[in-house]
Amino acid sequence: MTTTPFSSTNVHGIDPEGPVIEQLHSITVRVxxxxxxxxxxxxxxxxxFLRGDLGLTGTHVGxxxxxxxxxxxxxxxQPMRSCLMFAISAQxxxxxxxxxxxxxxxxxxxxxxxxxECHALQCGFCTPGFIxxxxxxxxxxxxxxEEEARECVxxxxxxxxxxxxxxxxxxxxxxxxxxxxxxxxxxxxxGGAL
Amino acid sequence: MxxxxxxxxxxxxxDPRLLTGNGRYLDDxxxxxxxxxxxRSPHAHxxxxxxxxxxxxxxxxxxxxxxxxxxxxxxxxxLPVLIPHPALTHSRTGYALAKDEVNHVxxxxxxxxxxxxxxxxxxxxxxxxxxxxxxxxVGVEAARSGATLVHEDAPGNVAAHLVQxxxxxxxxxxxxxxxxxxxxxxxxxACMPMEGKGVLASWDADDQSMRMWSSxxxxxxxxxxxxxxxxxxxAKIHCIAPDVGGGFGxxxxxxxxxxxxxxxxxxxxxxxxxxxxxxxxxxxxAAHERGQLQEVEVGFDDEGRxxxxxxxxxxxxxxxxxxxxxxxxxxxxxxxxxxxxxxxRCEFWSLFTxxxxxxxxxGAGRPQGVFAMERTMDAIAEYLGVDRAEIRSRNFIxxxxxxxxxxxxxxxxxxxxxDSGDFPASLAKLKALIGWDDFTAYxxxxxxxxxxxxxxIGCYVEGTGVxxxxxxxxxxxxxxxxxxxxxxxxQGQGHQTSFAxxxxxxxxxxxxxxxxxxxxxxxxxxAVGTFASRAAVMSGNAIAAAAREVREKAIRIAADVxxxxxxxxxxxxxxxxxxxxxxxxIALSTVAVLSNPLRYAFDESAKAATQxxxxxxxxxxxxxxxxxxxxxxxxxxxxxxxTFANGMHAAIVETDPVTAEIKILRxxxxxxxxxxxxxxIVEGQVHGGVAQGVGGALYERMAYDESGQLLNASFMDFxxxxxxxxxxxxxxxxxxxxxxNPLGIKGAGEAGTIPVSAVIASAIxxxxxxxxxxxxxxxxxxxxxxxxxxxxxxxxxxxxx
Numbered sequence: 002m003t004t005t006p007f008s009s010t011n012v013h014g015i016d017p018e019g020p021v022i023e024q025l026h027s028i029t030v031r032v033x034x035x036x037x038x039x040x041x042x043x044x045x046x047x048x049x050f051l052r053g054d055l056g057l058t059g060t061h062v063g064x065x066x067x068x069x070x071x072x073x074x075x076x077x078x079q080p081m082r083s084c085l086m087f088a089i090s091a092q093x094x095x096x097x098x099x100x101x102x103x104x105x106x107x108x109x110x111x112x113x114x115x116x117x118e119c120h121a122l123q124c125g126f127c128t129p130g131f132i133x134x135x136x137x138x139x140x141x142x143x144x145x146x147e148e149e150a151r152e153c154v155x156x157x158x159x160x161x162x163x164x165x166x167x168x169x170x171x172x173x174x175x176x177x178x179x180x181x182x183x184x185x186x187x188x189x190x191x192g193g194a195l
Numbered sequence: 196m197x198x199x200x201x202x203x204x205x206x207x208x209x210d211p212r213l214l215t216g217n218g219r220y221l222d223d224x225x226x227x228x229x230x231x232x233x234x235r236s237p238h239a240h241x242x243x244x245x246x247x248x249x250x251x252x253x254x255x256x257x258x259x260x261x262x263x264x265x266x267x268x269x270x271x272x273x274l275p276v277l278i279p280h281p282a283l284t285h286s287r288t289g290y291a292l293a294k295d296e297v298n299h300v301x302x303x304x305x306x307x308x309x310x311x312x313x314x315x316x317x318x319x320x321x322x323x324x325x326x327x328x329x330x331x332x333v334g335v336e337a338a339r340s341g342a343t344l345v346h347e348d349a350p351g352n353v354a355a356h357l358v359q360x361x362x363x364x365x366x367x368x369x370x371x372x373x374x375x376x377x378x379x380x381x382x383x384x385a386c387m388p389m390e391g392k393g394v395l396a397s398w399d400a401d402d403q404s405m406r407m408w409s410s411x412x413x414x415x416x417x418x419x420x421x422x423x424x425x426x427x428x429x430a431k432i433h434c435i436a437p438d439v440g441g442g443f444g445x446x447x448x449x450x451x452x453x454x455x456x457x458x459x460x461x462x463x464x465x466x467x468x469x470x471x472x473x474x475x476x477x478x479x480x481a482a483h484e485r486g487q488l489q490e491v492e493v494g495f496d497d498e499g500r501x502x503x504x505x506x507x508x509x510x511x512x513x514x515x516x517x518x519x520x521x522x523x524x525x526x527x528x529x530x531x532x533x534x535x536x537x538x539x540r541c542e543f544w545s546l547f548t549x550x551x552x553x554x555x556x557x558g559a560g561r562p563q564g565v566f567a568m569e570r571t572m573d574a575i576a577e578y579l580g581v582d583r584a585e586i587r588s589r590n591f592i593x594x595x596x597x598x599x600x601x602x603x604x605x606x607x608x609x610x611x612x613x614d615s616g617d618f619p620a621s622l623a624k625l626k627a628l629i630g631w632d633d634f635t636a637y638x639x640x641x642x643x644x645x646x647x648x649x650x651x652i653g654c655y656v657e658g659t660g661v662x663x664x665x666x667x668x669x670x671x672x673x674x675x676x677x678x679x680x681x682x683x684x685x686q687g688q689g690h691q692t693s694f695a696x697x698x699x700x701x702x703x704x705x706x707x708x709x710x711x712x713x714x715x716x717x718x719x720x721x722a723v724g725t726f727a728s729r730a731a732v733m734s735g736n737a738i739a740a741a742a743r744e745v746r747e748k749a750i751r752i753a754a755d756v757x758x759x760x761x762x763x764x765x766x767x768x769x770x771x772x773x774x775x776x777x778x779x780x781i782a783l784s785t786v787a788v789l790s791n792p793l794r795y796a797f798d799e800s801a802k803a804a805t806q807x808x809x810x811x812x813x814x815x816x817x818x819x820x821x822x823x824x825x826x827x828x829x830x831x832x833x834x835x836x837x838t839f840a841n842g843m844h845a846a847i848v849e850t851d852p853v854t855a856e857i858k859i860l861r862x863x864x865x866x867x868x869x870x871x872x873x874x875x876i877v878e879g880q881v882h883g884g885v886a887q888g889v890g891g892a893l894y895e896r897m898a899y900d901e902s903g904q905l906l907n908a909s910f911m912d913f914x915x916x917x918x919x920x921x922x923x924x925x926x927x928x929x930x931x932x933x934x935x936n937p938l939g940i941k942g943a944g945e946a947g948t949i950p951v952s953a954v955i956a957s958a959i960x961x962x963x964x965x966x967x968x969x970x971x972x973x974x975x976x977x978x979x980x981x982x983x984x985x986x987x988x989x990x991x992x993x994x995x996x
Contacts (some may be wrong), residue, residue: 022255023314053311056222059216061440063389064474068910071389099216106211113214117206120879122686125213126220126389155919158910160389160441161687162879163886163947164918169582182882 030091032057033101035049043089048072050088051098059099059129063158073130074098080134100128102136112136115174117169123161135171145173146147198505200696200706201938204875207692208706218438221393221410221471228395228467229258231457232315234305234322235480236297239333239549239903240345243295245307250321256310256317259464262931263304269424270459274452277416278519282357285349286516287547291452297326298345298514299550300903301479303452308460308468321514331549331903335488335509338546345514354512355520356543359527361602362538371494375574380969381563381952383486383511383897384890386556387791387915388686390440391472392451392481393833396458400465403737404431407458410439412447412684413724414714420450421458429720432458436714442686443887444555445482447726448518478908483897484522484556486511487563489524491571494537497587499575504536506567508543513552520545522553522560524606525658530564531601531611532656533618533841534572534590539601549903555726557887558948565655566970568954573960583652583957584622584631591618598934605837606727607661613839615931616656621843621865624927625652629845629863641849648849648860649962653950656841659868659942660732660933664833666721667738669698669745671826673791675769675784677702677709679741681734682722684714687716688730688880688944693872695736697938701742702749703766704783726841728942731872733832736936740830749786756781756789783826790826792817838933840941842866844885844950846922848958855978857893857959859922867929877943878926884947886921890972891948892955894920 023042030037032055038052046065051057051074060083063071065187067085074083075097093171109117112135122128138145145153150171150184154164212218218709221289227358233775250262263271274288293304305322309315332352337343368374396407405427409417411434418434421427439446453470472481487510510523520543527541576586592599594617603611626632634650641648655816668680679698685691695709712718713734714725723733753771754761757779765774772780785800792811793804802808811817818824847861864881871877894914898907907913924947932939956967959977965984969976 042313052223053226055225057216058219061220061390062222063440064910066474066909066911069389086748099214103215104217106215106217109211109214113211116214117210120207120875122210122213122687123689123879123883124389124439124441125209125218126438128213132214151918155917158389158915158917160387160443160887160915161883163882163884163924164921164925165882166879168918 026089027053028088028092028094031095032174033097041088043087045088046084046088047088047091048083051083051096057100061126061129065157067160069127069193070134071127073133073157075133075137078137080137097133099132102132110136111177112139112174115170115177119166119170119173121166121170125160127157131167133158135174135182139175139178143178145171160185200699201761201872202870203696203873205696205706207689207871208695209689209691213438219700220390220438220440221395224408224437225395225467225469228469229308229310229464230315231306231308231460231468231470232312232319233303234324235476236293236300236302236304238297238326238328239300239331240329241297243293243297243304243324244327245325247323248305251307251318252294254309254314254318254321256314258310259308259309259460261292261306261460262320263290263294266291270455274450275420276519277517278521280355280519283355283516283520285346285354286519287346287349288515289452289830291455298904301476301551303480306456306460308464312471318696323637331901333548333550333899333901333903335486335546338511338548339509339544345549349547352547353544354516354547357520357524357527357699358540358542358548359603360540364503364505364538364540367538368492368505371502372496373578374492374494375578377491377571377574378968379489379491379567379570380485381485381566382893382971383483385483385554385897386443386445388441388443388445391477392453393466393468393469393471393475394453394457396461397467398458398461398465405458405462406433408435408437409454410446411436411449412442412686412726413449413714413722414684415682415720415722416449417454418716418723421455424450424551425459425462433716435716436684439684441685442725443557444484444559444726446686447724448554450484463766474910475908478913479905482552483513484553485563485891486553487526489563489567491567493571493575495575499579499581499589499693501534501590502537503661504539504586506530506541508541510543510545511548511553511897512545513548513550515552516545517552518554521606521731522555525560526564528603528605528611529561529656529658530568531569532565533592533616535592535652538616550899557945559727559945561655561657561945562888562952565653565950566953566956569653569950569957570968573957574966584626587652587654587922588619588622591926593619605658607837608834611658612836613656614933614935616839616841616867617929617931618841621841621867621929624929625843625845625863625865628671628865628925629847629861629929631845644893645852646849647852647962648847649958649960650845650847651954651956651958651961652843652845653953653957654843656839657728657942657946657949658837659728659840660834661727661729661837662834663723664831665733665737666719666829667734667741668829669702669738669741669803669827670720671745671749671783671787673784673787675708675782677704678739679711679715680715680718681711681713681738682716682719683725683730683734684693686725689873689876690730693731693876694734696872697735697739698742701739702746704769708769728944728946730934731940732838732942735872735940736832736938737782737939740832741828743949744828744830745826748790748828749783752786752789753781772890784919787826791824832936834935836935838869838935838941838948840868840943842946842950844954846954846958848955848962850959850962850977851954855974855981857972857974859955861925863925864920864947865927865929866946867931868943869933870930871984872940874928880943881926881947882924884945885924885951886916888948888951889921890916892952894971896971
């Protein structure tokens with residue numbers, strides 16, 4: 002590389018001499034089952050890489066400091082805050098975003114279907130982080146108690162719902178998974194009374 | 196028979212899209228747009244002496260850097276005072292970019308536009324601004340002392356002073372057998388939607404027009420403001436609210452500086468420009484609410500009936516007053532709740548401080564007013580030794596007294612006149628739900644087990660559905676698709692569903708065929724916005740009127756074709772048929788074809804509407820006098836006054852005798868928002884409102900230091916409740932229809948939040964045995980109160996403080 006390497010010193014004005022030009026790195030991650038490659042500087046957050054470079058805007062950024070959980074994705078199956086991880090440190094890892102859990106409104110996953118049935122979302126901004134978190138949780142604990150369901154979502158912030166229907170949706174998703182009825186009725190929308 | 200949609204818990208039409216990563220929020224749009232970032236004031240009060248941007252240009256990818264000096268004409272004016280009021284004698288607003296002076300930490304000073312946000316922030320870090328630091332005013336007490344001024348030309352830091360009085364309060368107080376004086380305080384919190392604000396603008400140089408998107412609660416307002424400030428014809432600007440990740444009030448304020456600067460820069464640069472607010476920016480440069488000091492003096496008789504209520508409120512409005520004095524006006528008027536005060540006077544001072552501006556946050560001044568009223572009710576009950584629910588019921592406005600005019604002016608400039616409500620019935624439901632009469636036994640058992648529990652109650656009335664108006668448009672396409680548009684915006688309320696329910700019923704079509712668009716000025720240019728729990732009332736009724744107009748026209752055309760009496764026709768699932776003779780029918784889609792006489796056929800069905808099809812009377816004009824082409828209709832709803840919803844909450848809390856930890860064991864809500872369009876959505880609104888109320892009661896506060904720095908401007912330090920903190924909410928509903936609108940509906944959006952601080956204070960007071968006068972309350976504050984009260988047990992006076 003012939004470009005001037007990026008460093009924190011010339012960002013914060015400590016060394017204001019000379020232009021700031023970022024060095025780009027080729028980053029390849031496996032996203033939702035397919036290898037994806039992008040060129041990005043080392044400081045690019047995984048959340049920004051997924052959204053900006055790969056166009057997967059389902060992952061949302063609510064606080065940029067790892068508290069709200071809206072940006073939660075699965076990294077090798079484990080829920081991680083994508084705003085607390087550099088894209089380059091995800092090199093070679095397996096990432097699942099909300100789009101990987103279910104991107105077709107007519108073919109929703111059990112968790113997504115349960116959210117629709119239980120009115121577990123309002124504005125929908127925090128929702129993708131809940132979907133990924135709960136999906137991973139149910140893999141480990143397919144038959145949670147109500148207390149466990151509440152515990153499972155207690156690391157994610159939602160400002161709209163008061164969580165009650167989200168807890169309900171965790172339990173309903175577990176039920177749908179068990180019944181294996183994941184896809185049969187998931188496309189029902191607004192067709193009538195529940 | 197088609198299933199009636201109105202009143203059914205219909206699953207939301209928007210959900211499959213939002214659940215599968217197909218939502219489109221502001222920052223999901225505009226791939227490739229330039230990004231803006233701001234240099235914001237690090238000081239709460241200072242004069243700007245120099246701005247040096249030289250180094251910032253060294254960052255590769257920087258496209259533009261703007262300061263106040265670059266702004267011209269309308270862009271250089273102070274931001275508008277959106278809601279002027281005669282009492283707002285010293286309104287002050289900031290500039291899009293600070294001019295000479297900054298009045299709170301976070302005020303924008305320089306805007307950088309660069310290839311991406313990272314680079315824009317790099318450049319921001321290289322800009323140095325020199326300041327002359329000025330003395331700072333933080334908190335209501337400092338503001339009302341007037342020793343230091345926020346604005347030199349606003350004496351006493353008073354932006355507004357307003358007195359409303361009904362009856363002779365002084366005489367009634369003097370004559371009252373009993374009097375209490377109660378000082379109260381509520382701290383600042385904020386809306387904190389999960390998605391911050393954001394703006395994207397795309398200037399089309401060829402067309403000389405602007406298309407902009409904003410995460411706003413009013414696109415028509417933003418559009419009008421941008422047109423005015425940039426000097427553009429309204430017709431050359433469109434503003435669209437994409438999916439919006441929550442609002443709760445903060446996004447009704449407009450134009451935010453960024454909503455002017457982003458389109459302005461887009462036109463200057465000829466490029467798409469976007470700004471997405473980050474969380475820290477939202478904390479320090481958006482808006483807060485709630486901060487007030489209050490003093491209540493109440494006079495009452497031996498039965499606890501109010502004779503006189505004299506309330507003083509010192510309201511912290513922050514550094515500027517772009518939204519006027521709506522919040523303290525609502526506190527002053529909605530304080531009265533379901534009660535008759537005898538005589539009433541409320542005097543408020545709206546005060547400047549060197550902190551973030553204060554504008555409505557869900558509840559909008561009501562939580563403070565209800566806190567004052569309900570603390571007063573509990574104090575009277577304690578003083579007289581009467582049950583707290585009983586004291587409340589003795590003061591209720593009764594159903595037979597409706598409509599009830601308080602003789603005050605409400606926030607819409609119209610009389611504070613309750614339209615309906617059955618407060619005794621609501622209280623009866625609440626007492627049954629929480630087990631009010633069984634609590635003594637419950638407490639006894641708990642005490643025997645070494646536990647400390649308390650029962651609390653709070654009642655409120657909420658003016659919802661304020662005017663001036665909303666409009667609705669319904670259009671049936673030749674495919675049978677029904678397009679519905681209304682101008683107000685959506686931030687999670689489920690309008691695509693609830694408005695579709697209304698149209699499905701009114702028009703007689705399948706809900707799947709109804710597609711609702713909100714907040715898009717291309718589809719509806721006339722609108723006010725989504726705030727004050729008004730969307731269902733205002734747009735719901737406007738859309739219903741539009742659908743009825745479409746239905747009438749469809750029936751007229753169909754009657755002609757079917758040679759039937761219009762009164763004999765019905766529409767079900769998009770088919771118009773003769774009652775009792777279903778074979779005689781025509782599809783609404785075909786009526787849509789016939790409604791638009793054509794010269795050119797675009798498909799098979801369209802042939803029926805062309806000039807040689809033989810379907811028209813040659814002696815009449817193709818479009819009759821007074822008629823219009825197309826199967827569409829428009830409706831407007833503009834009420835004479837607000838409609839008043841109400842509710843009552845009760846909670847049981849447990850306080851740890853050692854650690855003073857506060858736990859909500861049960862939370863019960865009885866809610867009356869008139870007729871419900873979708874009870875599932877209403878219930879969701881109540882749950883979410885209570886959660887925000889719990890945050891405001893126990894966790895959330897804005898921790899400013901004496902220099903005006905917000906110390907907890909992150910989700911790490913500003914404690915919003917997680918699932919682990921929010922109780923399970925038990926609900927019951929009353930549906931007292933509003934007589935003011937055809938659908939009988941009242942608003943529901945803010946309700947859940949309003950009484951929570953009052954309820955939790957009431958419950959803690961009941962558990963602890965001493966008055967709670969300030970909210971929010973933390974375990975350490977409760978612990979301190981215990982020490983104070985145990986030290987002064989002998990000298991404490993009953994009820995009063």
